[in-house]
Amino acid sequence: MRELLSFSAAFLIGSIPFGLLLTRWQTGIDLRSVGSGNIGATNAMRASGVGVGIATLLLDALKGIAGLSLAMWILQGWPHGWREAVLLAAPVLGHCFTPWLRFHGGKGVATAAGVLTWIDWRLLLAGVLAFAAIMATTRFVSLSSVGCALVVGTVAPLVHGFSGLTCGVLGTVTVVVWRHRQNIVRLLRGNEPRVRGSSRNASPGR
Numbered sequence: 001m002r003e004l005l006s007f008s009a010a011f012l013i014g015s016i017p018f019g020l021l022l023t024r025w026q027t028g029i030d031l032r033s034v035g036s037g038n039i040g041a042t043n044a045m046r047a048s049g050v051g052v053g054i055a056t057l058l059l060d061a062l063k064g065i066a067g068l069s070l071a072m073w074i075l076q077g078w079p080h081g082w083r084e085a086v087l088l089a090a091p092v093l094g095h096c097f098t099p100w101l102r103f104h105g106g107k108g109v110a111t112a113a114g115v116l117t118w119i120d121w122r123l124l125l126a127g128v129l130a131f132a133a134i135m136a137t138t139r140f141v142s143l144s145s146v147g148c149a150l151v152v153g154t155v156a157p158l159v160h161g162f163s164g165l166t167c168g169v170l171g172t173v174t175v176v177v178w179r180h181r182q183n184i185v186r187l188l189r190g191n192e193p194r195v196r197g198s199s200r201n202a203s204p205g206r
Contacts, residue, residue: 003083006074007090010067014094014111017101018059019044022052032101039098040106042141057110060095064114067091081164088115088168089175096179107179109145112172116152122159123169127152139194142183149176 019039023031026048035043041060045053071087072078079087092112098105116124130151135144153173156166177184186192 002075003079003087006071006079007087009074010071010087010090011094013067013070014063014091015098015100015105016059016063016094017098017105018063019052019056019106020101022056022059023048026052032104038106039101041110060106060110061114061117063095064091064111064116065118066114067094068115068118079164082167084164085168085171088119088165089171091115092172092175096175107145108172108176109148112149112152112176115172116169119165119169120159123152123155126155135195140187140192141195142180142192143187146177146180146184149173 017039019041020031023029023044029047031037031039031043031047035046037043041053041057044056067090068087071090078084092108092115094105095111096105096108097103113124113127116127127148131144131148134147135141138144150173153170156169160166160169183192
């Protein structure tokens with residue numbers, strides 16, 4: 001019962017659509033109706049400006065931290081094996097498949113970063129460095145997000161071996177990459193927009 005409650009708590013905290021709420025509060029716009037239609041930070045920045053985009057990024061990351069923190073309080077300890085794997089993925093699954101939006105949602109990058117902040121700063125650092133390097137050279141948010149996820153998925157088993165934590169990270173990476181499948185198709189076709197100075201050309205990566 002505690003495991004179910006902890007997973008549900010982490011999932012529900014992860015499901016709070018901060019980008020949608022902040023954009024609606026700031027501009028009255030439904031974020032799902034503009035740009036890429038995504039509820040994450042990139043589209044929020046496109047619709048409402050840099051301030052709302054940064055706030056969305058930070059709050060989406062905090063969902064990962066808060067969700068796991070509450071789950072640990074409920075469990076009164078750290079789970080092991082498959083329970084650990086499921087719990088680590090819960091906030092990201094909540095963000096990507098929020099029940100408040102008919103199980104549609106964002107792409108999970110910022111919330112996954114919050115989860116990594118909670119479990120291992122080394123994985124977070126590897127992901128951030130990968131994102132920054134790819135972004136600096138390509139200007140594709142989507143490619144940077146996918147590359148970041150793949151690097152984290154590669155580093156996790158090297159650091160933690162075959163464990164519940166690694167399985168949770170790999171599951172989360174799989175969800176993030178899958179949520180970017182349309183961006184990957186556009187990248188392969190050569191029509192994925194790059195981030196420029198104009199919001200009109202901003203990528204729908206997150």
